[in-house]
Amino acid sequence: MAALSSAQSCRIYSSLPSSSSSSSSSLTSLQRIAVSSPATKRFLPAKVSLQSQPVSHRNVVRMQQDVATTVTVVGNDTPFNKLKEGILSVTSSEESKEAAGIDDDNGNESTVSITVVGASGDLAKKKIFPALFALYYEDWLPKHFTVYGYARSKMTDAELRNMVSKTLTCRIDKRENCGEKMDQFLKRCFYHSGQYDSQQNFEDLDKKLKEHEAGRVSNRLFYLSIPPNIFIDAVRCASMSASSGNGWTRVIVEKPFGRDSESSAALTKALKQYLEEEQIFRIDHYLGKELVENLSVLRFSNLIFEPLWSRQYIRNVQLIFSEDFGTEGRGGYFNNYGIIRDIMQNHLLQILALFAMETPVSLDAEDIRNEKVKVLRSMRPLQLENVVVGQYKSHTKGGVTYPAYTDDKTVPKDSLTPTFAAAALFIDNARWDGVPFLMKAGKALHNKWAEIRVQFRRVPGNLYNRNFGTDFDRATNELVIRVQPDEAIYLKINNKVPGLGMRLDRSNLNLLYAARYSKEIPDAYERLLLDAIEGERRLFIRSDELDAAWALFTPLLKELEEKKIIPEYYPYGSRGPVGAHYLAARYNVRWGDVGVEQ
Ligand SMILES: NC(=O)C1=CN([C@@H]2O[C@H](COP(=O)(O)OP(=O)(O)OC[C@H]3O[C@@H](n4cnc5c(N)ncnc54)[C@H](OP(=O)(O)O)[C@@H]3O)[C@@H](O)[C@H]2O)C=CC1
């Protein structure tokens, strides 16, 4: 395996000519830096700013693509490891070369084989193949790559391609050659039918992979898109019979990673019989969402936010997830997990950790994950009195009858599994002491969105208090990071209504992504798949993070189940149980997503 540690990443400092119109020919060799796309080794034009912090290879490319063209950065004739000075930094020379399919020191080319285990399933069709195509379409994949679907279902390559082709879409902003690109991508997709616990079947896969790898250095990525009860079988067989002999082997593991501390620890232990921790990429797709990725940028690269980011100025933080559909089709899985395990213990808690962590030493994966673990371990385990659970019931509206959760045939009629939960969490450290972090997650609610709301304290001795009437809370600033849909960051401020009188109003300083950027926002799975190919672990969950996350939720989950707590029933399509409001009110909080103005 060629995974590299942070110590191996190189920092490059340089004094580029200040002229923003320099061309490659005017740069010295040290300034000519290979930052080509992993896929194409393209020489990307870039406007490059001076900086000294490590930026991953791909982020550099992204940076370049996002800004005006002013400097052409070239030079894959310059080995990464020879660069000591410059303007850019890369995660690691070896990883970049591998990812790019660049010749290694012996002149061998490398290839990446991506095996989607469970290729016939919902997630593979809905997310994984489309994400791989999008990466290919945007030239992010290495020059030599092959995609293999693996599952028990019998399918030919042509049938897999036909299945996959139905879910591929082209970027709205880049439709040219789309059909052609789809055909080229599909030609690189193959299928192998096999059992998940058969070493022989994985050996057969290995033979096929080798044919495609054609003697190149082989890097292999397995995506476990299968139910969790077969994770271990698949990992055992893949690692024993289909690991790479001369490159890296990585495994993306889908959630759920267990259902409590014990089962999660057992899963980790079993995985580690066959894999090293750095080969395991535990995916939480919320970490791949654009606005979640932007959270740290917002916080750590804007002077105006970081000083306010504490109990001194923040009254409460809200993490809200809402879906306007039920468990349609996934009731069998869901009933064993419930909304707390499905959304809160992973997606919302991960966002919370990123939101609340201390400044990491660097952007290196381990530095970030160290800070996340610290914050998770500073949290108080959840208590029953700080939680409200709900379950949706049938509701008829406009002549349409929407089902109850228990109408799902795969769900027992007497199921108490929560489809909604609200919780108040606390971080017992100096920064966040006493600040309620409120989480709310639900299915079959009135709307679909995910957002982070930061409600600030009142202005002490506010000169304009009397202009606000009695509702001072309404007058406090609120920062909203809307993760989806209509990605946006907006800040609610108070301003004067124009005119001769003195009337105050609330307005939004609004960064609406669709208005600001014409580029379509990539799907989370695109970012995460590319990260896994590049060996970037920042957005994947480390085992100690997982332990800390389960430690917070396990006692509560056990209590809910042992005491058979009856959920509060709410109508399909409603705003959820009223209990969520009482819970918030106990901490003097009003949910920010409820009310006239959003
Ligand atoms: N679907 C989604 O939106 C999300 C899914 N996930 C996670 O991703 C993983 C895959 O999800 P999803 O695609 O929905 O899962 P599926 O239930 O669709 O299963 C994927 C494939 O696994 C095989 N399979 C299913 N059940 C069994 C079984 N009992 N024994 C052996 N093989 C089985 C089937 O393939 P075959 O019969 O051909 O072998 C199936 O096509 C799961 O871990 C899930 O929790 C995470 C987030 C969202």
Ligand SMILES: O=C1O[C@H](COP(=O)(O)O)[C@@H](O)[C@H](O)[C@H]1O
């Ligand atoms: O992990 C999961 O996420 C989806 C919601 O993902 P999104 O990206 O569409 O917001 C959720 O529906 C599912 O229950 C859960 O397992």
